[in-house]
Amino acid sequence: MTTERDPGTRIVLSWLREETHENAERVLLRVLDEVDTTPQRRSWWPAWRTSPMNTYAKLIAAAAAVLVVAAVGYQFLPRSGGIGGPPTIAPSPSPTLLAAGTFRAQGFEVVLDAAGGASGVTGSMIVTDRSRNFTVDLECTRTTDAGLIWIGGDVTESANWSDAPKGSRAAIVFKRGTPVQAVFVFQMAEPRSASCQAFFDDMIAIGGEPVGALVPIIGTVELGP
């Protein structure tokens, strides 16, 4: 073990600690010049952990899927009516299905119910992970040239989710296929985009389309036309 009492060590330390007078002004000016033309790197889809489903969870999911199919099938069974057949109810205009389902994306439970189209979206997305969750009031959608479907809006509730605080913007991006792939997108930097569509524009401008970040979902999501 060396100690500063050792003469050799003392000489070495004295030499190491010798004062010199660096003038950092030149290098600082160069840095500030370079920074003027250097954009910051903003990763807006965090490196999520993926938690693979265990066998028990898969069985539950499979059983739930069977129940859903059974319930849907029941709705289409012919009903017996009185004389003259069942009463006719005038169809009310219903919003177009955009995306709906209960599934896992990037390891998190998602309950999604979105309807509408380019002119506007209604519905919500609830994302849960153990002790944290957030809810998005969905507002807008876009299908990009890369074929990705963006659905986003305002985070209206958030508990312990630092990437999606209340008042921020968030989206889920889908890619059709078997299985469907998805990724969450958060506006992690201020200022908040002026509108929901501007949020998509800003995210794509900063990081491009998140094609490389997409992961297969577990479960089912029904995507509209």
Place this chain on the structure above:
Amino acid sequence: MLRMRGVDTELVRRAKHGDREAFGLVAADLATRFLAVSRRILRDIDLAEDATQQALVAIWRDLPHLRDPARFDAWSYRLLVRACYAEGRRARQWSPNLRILPADEPSESRGLDAIIHRDQLETAFRRLSVDHRTVLVLHHYADIPAERIAQILDVPIGTVHSRLHHAMRAMRAALDADARPAAAEATR
């Protein structure tokens, strides 16, 4: 000796969100320190300026990735060390004959022994690997504790102690002509 002190966390937070003015203040705070540390590691003012510039620009570029501004100091030193490694490799590749670090006037007596010591120490230090130089400078010049250096370099603390021990032994051995083999050991 240089002491590590924290940069204003609020400035870091603003710079993280793209505030160039705040970053300018952060950079001004770091530039002199970084230049002093990198100059001691690289023993060349031009390389040190390049390493400092590289590190500060990398800080600006990657700051949005830093989740906890309270960890800024260790994180920023890590970028500086990376830049020093890069400049060290470039120097070995393109410029094997580094210039000697010009010495300022020493405050103590400038006897013949002192001059000889300086030459021996300079030579011995240049023989050290950048890994060994880095821990010596961070610990004995920047006054950063070994635990913090382990975080900066992302190595076990035992490795930091080991590098410090071997580097100091090599430097002390340089003062004793009979102990040259020990100096060579730390350069491996």
